[in-house]
Amino acid sequence: MSFFPGNDPEPGDRTAADAIETLIIPRTSDIGNLEVRRALPTAKRRLVGPFIFFDRMGPAILRPSQGIDVRPHPHIGLSTVTYLFDGQIRHRDSLGTEMVIRPGDVNLMTAGRGIVHSERSPEELRKEPLPISGLQTWLALPDHLEEIDPAFANTGVAELPSMSENGVDVRVVMGTFHGAKSAVQQHAETLYVDIRLAPGKRIQIPGTAAEERAIYTLEGPVEVAGETFPADRLLAFRSGDEIIISAPEGAHFMLFGGAALPSQRYIWWNFVSSSKERIEQAKEEWRSGRFDIVPGDEEEFIPLPEG
Incomplete structure (x- = not known):
């Protein structure tokens, strides 16, 4: 029995224009030495399920002595999810957490009422060229959990369920897909799955997989309902x-x-909330230094943007 059943398309199937609710071409920017493509939020689409922010980092090779240096900065009302394909990043936060995330691991940091963190390339690796490729996404918290206590959890790649069959490789990062369930904590119903297809292969995304579903294409073109889409596209489905x-x-x-x-x-x-007033409060708290510091990274911070 196949893990990934999928019927061949038949004449008269709906076109991609019918199947795809939103097509987003991410905007590209340089953050320090790293190119980042941001697919959410946009004017076309603010959220897909709880996903309110979707960044693709790299792929890139950082020269010796270079690295990622995201100074301490605050969050409220969300969970950040960091997931790497290549490279390493050291996470520190105001809870006292220090963790180096590696490819395939999941860093889930829940801000709740407020947290501060930094993300930097490990100093001990900066003498050599540093590859970096991955995703950082934010999950908006449900109304009744927006002000929960901050928390951090790391789940290693070996703990994530994976399936491989006939050129279709799947790793379930969050949620449940084709019967496999991730152990990563969820505050709302969330689906996050890493999928690789060999040439000529296909996979079925059931309509019941989640209320709202999208894919972000990382490598190679994909075909949906007879139309082809290149890498670095977000396709949100009906x-x-x-x-x-x-x-x-x-x-x-x-x-x-x-x-x-x-x-x-x-x-x-970096603030997400169901209340504009709560965001104004967080802005004033950061401006006036009322957030906690990050142990081991106390010397720098990102100032509140003007405007």
Whole structure:
């Protein structure tokens, strides 16, 4: 029995224009020495399930002595999810956590009422060229959990369920997919799956996988309902539809989504909330130094942006 059933398309199937609710081409920017593509939020789409922020980092090779240096900065009302394909990043936060995340691991940091963290390339690795490639996403917290205590959890790659069959490789990062369930904590219904297809292979995305579903294409073109989409595209699908994704040349992409939030979310800088007033409060708390410090990284911080 196949883990990944998928019927061949038949004449008369709906077109990609019908199957895809939103197509987003991410905007690209340079953050220090690293190119980042941001797919969420955009004017076209603010959220997919609880995902309110979606950044692709790299892939890049940082020269010796260079590195990622994201100074301490605050968050409220969200969980950050860091997931790497290559390279290493040292995370420190105001809870006293220090953790080097490696490819395939999951760093889940829940800000709740407020947390401060930094992300830097490990100093001991900066004498050599440093590869870096990965994703950072934010999950908006449900209304009743926006002010929970901050927390941090790391889940190693060996703890994540994976399936491989006939050129289809799947790792379930969060949620449940084709019967495999991740142990990573969820505050809302969340789906996050790493999928690789060998040339000519396909996979079925059930309409019941999540209320809202999208993919971000990382490598290789994918085909949906007879139309082809290149790497670095976000495709959000219509709710309830079964989707067949095929890869004529082979492909790597992330499937993500979850249940739609029942209320609106506001986002300003690193703050997410259902309340504009709560964001104004967080801005004043950071401006006046009322957030906690990051042990081991106390000398620097990112100032509150102007405007």
